[in-house]
Amino acid sequence: MPKAKKKRRHTYNYNIDRKKLKRKAKKKSAPRIPCDPIRNAWDNKKCVARNLADMGLAIDPNKSLPISKNKEPQVDETEQQQEKVIYKPYVIEGLQALANLPSKQTMGISSDMIHYVRYMIENYGEDYKVNRIL
Structure with missing residues (x-):
């Protein structure tokens, strides 16, 4: 007849710093987006660049509006900017509505x-x- 297994009690591990563990878990978790329109339209399955592109926002303003050495903008650049498709235009409308609210x-x-x-x-x-x- 087999012997009964002994229950192992959970003992506190003094070698682990609980404060550091909590900080580490907090860093790994996704940040909370404070802007309501962006937070509601955010898709966790997509990367940041793709999410912002779908909303019609730029991840890098230097790439979205490059400063050219010539004073007049070239026709090709403006056409490329207009070709971008915005899948979630309601985000921009929500941001504009928030900006127009009286503070x-x-x-x-x-x-x-x-x-x-x-x-x-x-x-x-x-x-x-x-x-x-x-």
């Missing part, structure tokens, strides 16, 4: 401080000796 103007101080100063000016006016702000 909130931020001041150098927080909104709570603005409300506090407004309250103090309404109550006390220019008399700063009555109640000091800080």
Whole structure:
């Protein structure tokens, strides 16, 4: 009759730095794309250059708009740029919509401080000796 197998307990390995392991795994994972239109259209099966080309974006601006030594652009270059097919035009439209949104103007101080100063000016006016702000 065979012997019963002993269960091996999981022991902690003191030779491994868990912090380094976590950092290493974090580096290997794919980065999160902060731009919503690009993130939604991204295909993980394709390379970066192919993804951006499908969206109509350039991976290298120096190659997409080369600086020629002649002042006037050549006809061949403009025709080559127009021949490129954009498979995902909604990405460019989404980026343009995001760029056209009005941005909130931020001041150098927080909104709570603005409300506090407004309250103090309404109550006390220019008399700063009555109640000091800080």
